[in-house]
Amino acid sequence: MLGWEFPPFFAGGLGIVCYEMTKIFAKRSDIDELIYLMPYGPKDHESHINLKGANQLLDEYKKKLTKEQQKVLEKVNIKFIPTLISSPYMSPSEYQESYKETKKNINFNKLHWQDIDLLNDVDDKKNTNFHDQKTARNILYGGNIFEEVFRFAKRVAYVTRNMNFDIIHAHDWMTMPAAIAAKKMSKKPLVVHIHNTIYDRYLGTGGFDEKELEIQGMNEADTVIAISNMVKNTLVEKYQIPEQKIEVIHNAATQLDEKRYDHMNTFEGKKIILFAGRLTMQKGGDYFVRAAERVVKYCPDTVFVVAGTGDQLGRMMDLASELNILKYFYFHGFYTLQERDVFFGMADLFVMPSISEPFGIVPLEAMAKRTPTIISFQSGISEILQNTFKVNFWDVDMLAEKMVCLLKYKEMHSQISDSGYHECKSKTWDEPVDKMINVYKKLTGDNNG
Amino acid sequence: MVSICFYFHVHQPHRIGHYRIFDVGENKEYFDDKKNKEIIEKITGKCYLPMNNLLLKLINKHKGKFKVSFSITGTFIEQLEEFAPEVLDSFKKLAKTGCVEFVSETYYHSLSFLYSKKEFVKQVKMQEKLLNKHFKVKPKVFRNTELIFNNELAKFIEEMGYEGILCEGADRIMKWKSPDFVYGNVYAKKIKLLTKNYKLSDDIAFRFSNKGWEHHPLSVEKYVKWLNKVNGNGNVINLFMDYETFGEHQWEDTGIFKFMEKLPEELLKNKDNNFVTVSEALKYPKMGDLDMHDYVSWADTERDLTAWIGNKIQDTSLKELYALEKYVYATKNKKIIDDWRKLTTSDHFYYMCTKYFNDGDVHKYFSPYDSPYDAYINFMNVLNDLVLRIKKQIDIKKIGKNEVKLINKESGELIEISEKPSSLI
Numbered sequence: 001m002l003g004w005e006f007p008p009f010f011a012g013g014l015g016i017v018c019y020e021m022t023k024i025f026a027k028r029s030d031i032d033e034l035i036y037l038m039p040y041g042p043k044d045h046e047s048h049i050n051l052k053g054a055n056q057l058l059d060e061y062k063k064k065l066t067k068e069q070q071k072v073l074e075k076v077n078i079k080f081i082p083t084l085i086s087s088p089y090m091s092p093s094e095y096q097e098s099y100k101e102t103k104k105n106i107n108f109n110k111l112h113w114q115d116i117d118l119l120n121d122v123d124d125k126k127n128t129n130f131h132d133q134k135t136a137r138n139i140l141y142g143g144n145i146f147e148e149v150f151r152f153a154k155r156v157a158y159v160t161r162n163m164n165f166d167i168i169h170a171h172d173w174m175t176m177p178a179a180i181a182a183k184k185m186s187k188k189p190l191v192v193h194i195h196n197t198i199y200d201r202y203l204g205t206g207g208f209d210e211k212e213l214e215i216q217g218m219n220e221a222d223t224v225i226a227i228s229n230m231v232k233n234t235l236v237e238k239y240q241i242p243e244q245k246i247e248v249i250h251n252a253a254t255q256l257d258e259k260r261y262d263h264m265n266t267f268e269g270k271k272i273i274l275f276a277g278r279l280t281m282q283k284g285g286d287y288f289v290r291a292a293e294r295v296v297k298y299c300p301d302t303v304f305v306v307a308g309t310g311d312q313l314g315r316m317m318d319l320a321s322e323l324n325i326l327k328y329f330y331f332h333g334f335y336t337l338q339e340r341d342v343f344f345g346m347a348d349l350f351v352m353p354s355i356s357e358p359f360g361i362v363p364l365e366a367m368a369k370r371t372p373t374i375i376s377f378q379s380g381i382s383e384i385l386q387n388t389f390k391v392n393f394w395d396v397d398m399l400a401e402k403m404v405c406l407l408k409y410k411e412m413h414s415q416i417s418d419s420g421y422h423e424c425k426s427k428t429w430d431e432p433v434d435k436m437i438n439v440y441k442k443l444t445g446d447n448n449g
Numbered sequence: 450m451v452s453i454c455f456y457f458h459v460h461q462p463h464r465i466g467h468y469r470i471f472d473v474g475e476n477k478e479y480f481d482d483k484k485n486k487e488i489i490e491k492i493t494g495k496c497y498l499p500m501n502n503l504l505l506k507l508i509n510k511h512k513g514k515f516k517v518s519f520s521i522t523g524t525f526i527e528q529l530e531e532f533a534p535e536v537l538d539s540f541k542k543l544a545k546t547g548c549v550e551f552v553s554e555t556y557y558h559s560l561s562f563l564y565s566k567k568e569f570v571k572q573v574k575m576q577e578k579l580l581n582k583h584f585k586v587k588p589k590v591f592r593n594t595e596l597i598f599n600n601e602l603a604k605f606i607e608e609m610g611y612e613g614i615l616c617e618g619a620d621r622i623m624k625w626k627s628p629d630f631v632y633g634n635v636y637a638k639k640i641k642l643l644t645k646n647y648k649l650s651d652d653i654a655f656r657f658s659n660k661g662w663e664h665h666p667l668s669v670e671k672y673v674k675w676l677n678k679v680n681g682n683g684n685v686i687n688l689f690m691d692y693e694t695f696g697e698h699q700w701e702d703t704g705i706f707k708f709m710e711k712l713p714e715e716l717l718k719n720k721d722n723n724f725v726t727v728s729e730a731l732k733y734p735k736m737g738d739l740d741m742h743d744y745v746s747w748a749d750t751e752r753d754l755t756a757w758i759g760n761k762i763q764d765t766s767l768k769e770l771y772a773l774e775k776y777v778y779a780t781k782n783k784k785i786i787d788d789w790r791k792l793t794t795s796d797h798f799y800y801m802c803t804k805y806f807n808d809g810d811v812h813k814y815f816s817p818y819d820s821p822y823d824a825y826i827n828f829m830n831v832l833n834d835l836v837l838r839i840k841k842q843i844d845i846k847k848i849g850k851n852e853v854k855l856i857n858k859e860s861g862e863l864i865e866i867s868e869k870p871s872s873l874i
Contacts, residue, residue: 298470387803389822401469405826408470411765412825419760419803 001036002156002170002178006078014171014195017361020254024433026075031437035165036078037178039152081155146209153177160185167440169193173210176217183220189443191436192221196358199234203282203356215239223439225249228380231358249435250384251359253427256368261345267330271302271407274347274371276340277362279310284353284376284393286312289319289329291353294400296328299407307332307343345369348413349406353393354379363388367424370417374402384427387420451629452685452725452733453676453716454643456615457692458592459497460522460558461489462796464817468827473834479788482531484817489532496696501539503695503706507713508548515713516548516724519692520592523556523572523579524794537583544584550726551580552615553588559793560757562593562602563744564771568793573609589613590727594795596645596689596747597754600740603637611640613731615689618644619745619752629683630736641731642739645689645747649675654690658703666704669711673719680721684733689747749804757798762825767798769832772871773839779855779864780842789835792828800824836873845874 001022005015018036025034062070156178169191170179176192183190197214198207218224218239224246226232232248235241273295275288285306292304306316306329313331320326335343344350350366350373357379366373367387375382376393389402406413440446466481507515521540529537543549555561555572556579562569573591580586590613591606598616606614618628626632628644652672656662664671679686691698699705716722748756757763770792777789800816801824818824843864846854855864 294471386820387822388820390819397469397471401471402826404470405830409762409765409826409829411761412822412829415761415803416822 001034002168002175002182003036003038004172004174006036006038016254017195017251018171020252020429021433021436022076024429025437026071028433028437031075033165034076035163036076037081037156037159038078039081039148079159081152081159149174149177149213153181157181157185166444167191169436169440170217171195173198173214173217176213179217180220189222190220191223191225191439191443192217193225193227194218194231194235194358195227197231197234197238199238200231200282200356200358211239218245221245222443223247225436225439227251227359229383230378230380247435247439249432249439250380251361252429252432253364253368253424254361256365256424257341257345258368258370258421259341259345260369261342264342264346266346267303267305269301271299271348272305272346273302273349273351273403273407274305274307274343274366275351276305276307276335276343277352279306279308279312279316281312282354282356283310283312284355285316286319287353287393287396287399288351289316289323289325290396291351291399291403292320292328293323293325294397295403295407296325298404300328302328302407304329305332305343305347306330307335307340309334344371347371349374349403351399351403352376352379353391353399355393357381364424364427367420370421372406372413372416372420374399374406385423387416387423450721450723451676451680451683452723452730454685454687454725454727454730455517456519456552456592456687456689456727457517457694458520458690459525459692460520461485461492461525461528462558462794463524463528463791464488465792465797465827465831468830468834470826470830470833473830474837475834477834479831479834480791485528486532489528492693492697493533493536495701496693497533497536498539499701499706500692500695500709501536501543503710504549505539505543505546507710508543508546511713511717513546513548514717514724516550516726516729518550518552518590518727519543520552520554521580522554522558523576524558524791526579526583541583544586548726550590550728551584551586551588552727553577553580553591553611555594557790557793558594558795559790560594560597560767560795560798561771561793562597562605563754563758564767565774566605568771568774570609572790572793590615590643590731595756597744598741598746599744600634600636600742603634603640603642603741607637607640613641613643613727615643615687615727616645616741617745617747617752618647618687621752622739622741622745626737626739627683629679629686631685631731631733633735633738635738635740641735643685643687643727643730644739645687647747649686650688650690653688653705653708654694654698657694657699657705657708667708669708669715672708673712673715676716677719677722680719685725685730687730748799755804756802757795760801760803760821762803762821763798763801766801766825766828766832769829769871769873773832773835773873775865775867776839776843776845776855776871776874777835779857780839781857781860781864782838782842785835785838785842792831792835797824797828801828833873836871840874845870 003014003018006018022034022036025031160182165186165188167189168179168182170176171193172195179190179192198211201207218235218241224235224241226235226246226248228250229248232246235246236243275285277283279285295302317331320329344366347366350363350371352360352363352373352375354360354376355378359380360375361381363373363375363381363385374389374391375385377390378393382390391398391402463480464485465479466484468477468479504517526537553573553576555569556575557572559572561572577588580588589611591611592615593602596615596617598614603614623644628646632642632644634640634642652667657667659665676686695705695709713724744754746752746754758767773789777786800818801821803821816824818827842858844856844858846856848854851868851870853867853870855867856862857864
């Protein structure tokens with residue numbers, strides 16, 4: 001399996017998804033071993049590909065894990081692929097230069113993987129604290145990520161030459177060059193797992209280099225897994241991937257905290273409607289504020305909590321002020337995991353009016369805490385959730401209507417809390433992993449288990 | 450000798466239109482006539498007209514030997530009068546053949562027996578009047594909404610003068626007994642029960658088009674063989690089903706009409722067989738008494754009340770609806786009373802069912818809503834609007850802690866003193 005993140009080194013949801021997935025894979029008797037290749041900053045200068053170095057990292061890594069996590073790893077063999085650490089340790093111009101250099105040398109379709117020098121581009125002088133999330137994020141995604149993506153590919157090519165495996169399973173655009181490389185080296189079937197596309201990340205306004213990689217990866221893939229029908233439709237319409245090549249396998253719930261914080265009197269007994277996450281354009285913050293304007297007329301004892309930060313924070317504040325409802329809002333800004341836990345546990349209602357959300361696991365976090373949810377039809381998760389309200393993100397009236405009714409009709413609030421909780425509990429990773437293993441079996445011609 | 454007793458249930462609710470909380474107090478109509486009309490027209494073409502024509506043809510062909518029974522709800526007949534009078538005429542034609550019997554029920558297909566006996570009696574009387582008006586009949590046999598039944602109902606209906614009741618032949622009630630006999634009830638000594646043979650009924654109503662079923666496609670010969678097998682072990686096979694089975698649940702291309710067309714002929718080849726209407730079936734002697742303390746129905750796999758009652762939103766909406774009864778009648782306003790009664794139709798609560806994982810598919814198929822919660826919101830918004838309308842018509846004066854006086858504003862008349870005030874008012 002090729003990934004870009006894995007807990008505790010993750011920058012977003014992909015790491016968690018991969019971790020939860022591997023946990024179930026590790027339990028399955030029809031899987032002998034799962035090798036997880038991911039990039040990691042160099043600690044061992046002498047040999048980047050010296051597996052001894054990588055194993056040292058692995059040992060170090062294992063020490064950090066809980067017993068349960070260690071057990072998972074018995075069958076999961078994580079191999080760290082040393083990569084060049086980018087920003088904040090390199091100036092943009094330095095990076096640009098090396099990037100240009102690499103691009104000149106690599107013609108993606110005619111790459112001679114064996115010829116690539118793997119040793120000359122790493123700087124180990126910088127000590128980094130990889131266990132801090134924020135740092136990890138910068139390490140994995142900083143600077144010019146294309147550089148890292150290609151470098152990762154080169155090394156994966158090198159490593160997989162002598163590796164014994166039956167199938168390649170790669171996640172998202174960053175691993176596409178690596179996946180193609182691994183396939184070329186091993187001639188093994190390739191499964192490409194698409195968690196989001198540039199149309200989700202940039203709402204179609206950018207990321208065209210990334211799209212190029214996505215297309216190449218999917219063209220090389222034997223099967224493409226899309227995490228929702230929404231993603232599948234994008235792949236068919238915008239990427240011209242043949243429909244029959246795509247399998248939709250929805251994500252499942254991770255282990256979620258169930259604790260409630262109703263006793264906290266932070267907002268003086270007012271009803272709390274929560275909006276949480278990165279405040280980017282695609283989260284639909286505008287619609288949340290506009291719906292709030294309607295809600296306060298019916299339920300003036302309501303506070304709208306906006307947790308998170310991003311480029312839309314100022315925009316949401318301005319809009320609330322313009323509509324003269326700023327006093328009903330509490331903008332929390334950046335939050336810690338613990339604060340997040342409290343917000344979800346004290347909310348009366350969680351709202352996710354996303355404009356585009358390939359999956360959107362967050363409502364499950366709310367449901368685990370018995371917080372009712374309203375989500376947009378434009379989220380992949382709306383395809384599998386029953387005990388929630390679904391609205392079109394632009395339908396501010398309808399969104400307001402559902403908010404008011406959830407606050408007003410207590411019995412319904414209570415019913416949807418209970419049913420939502422049980423539904424959330426039933427969404428385990430077993431089912432998606434079963435489906436993935438079926439995909440593997442089809443590709444390897446192994447139908448006997 | 451084995452008799453076949455076909456009984457078809459015909460019903461459509463007045464579906465509520467999208468009613469937002471922002472519409473409360475805005476004088477918006479509750480029921481979506483446009484949608485209701487569309488549905489009636491669609492099913493008229495697929496089921497009601499072709500099936501009525503087929504039945505008429507079969508009755509004529511077999512010269513009185515082919516018989517069926519119907520229950521047709523008041524809410525359905527109201528819609529026929531408005532949207533499809535030709536269907537009502539064809540039912541009248543069937544009534545005139547003398548081979549069709551009509552079964553009584555609540556006019557509104559409601560759960561009123563569970564919530565208000567007073568309202569229940571009113572709705573049954575309305576239905577009797579309606580059947581008499583259109584079909585010139587006085588029904589002798591009763592069926593409660595969705596075959597909801599227990600000992601108490603048997604007694605109550607017996608006292609209302611009925612001779613028989615239809616009920617579900619659920620395993621947990623029948624135990625080792627066959628549904629193919631006529632039974633009595635332990636508490637109501639005079640009334641007789643006809644128990645549905647759910648296996649043979651569901652072969653037609655549910656499994657007929659199921660390609661995964663081992664007997665698919667079901668031939669008339671095979672089915673009649675099954676019916677013949679009962680000969681000697683039973684007197685009457687009660688085949689009870691929704692009328693929409695023919696052409697709507699089982700589409701024409703499944704061969705359902707052809708199957709029904711051939712069935713009487715094939716069955717009557719055996720001279721020991723015949724067709725009976727429900728009251729003719731009652732002529733068989735009782736084979737013991739059934740004791741049904743708990744409610745039984747013909748819905749879902751549980752065959753109990755959980756399709757309409759049991760989760761918080763269903764229970765609350767039903768409780769609030771019936772709590773308004775006294776206020777509604779105190780207004781003496783025809784439109785308010787009519788609207789409220791239309792809201793008693795059980796379908797509105799069926800849509801609120803959250804039993805997704807087993808029977809959910811069936812509920813979803815019949816529901817005009819995206820989710821049970823949407824059904825609840827719509828219903829409660831309407832109910833809140835109704836409360837505003839009621840308040841315009843009557844003065845509600847609190848006396849004591851748990852009592853209110855209801856005074857009609859127009860006439861100044863004290864209508865009644867109510868002990869259970871509605872929490873909505």
